[in-house]
Amino acid sequence: MKKADLPQKICxxxxxxxxxxxxxxxxxxEVKYCSKRCASNRHSLKHKS
Structure with a gap:
């Protein structure tokens, strides 16, 4: 399978x-983050109302 054919998500x-x-x-x-770094910085995510 080519990389271009793999599913993608947005971090x-x-x-x-x-x-x-x-x-x-x-x-x-269940994957939401692209890396461990982003997963550890998830608290900086600002929720929009």
Whole structure:
């Protein structure tokens, strides 16, 4: 499978697109952040009302 054919999401913290990875195979629907760095900075995410 080519990388271009893999599913993508947008990171909730940095707003950059990231692609599916083998390590996320079982929980892809729950993945929200592109990296551990963004996951640790999720508290800086500002919620819009």
């Amino acid at each position: 909730l913290v940095c707003n950059h697109p990231f692609t599916w990875r083998k390590k996320w195979e079982k929980n892809w629907s």
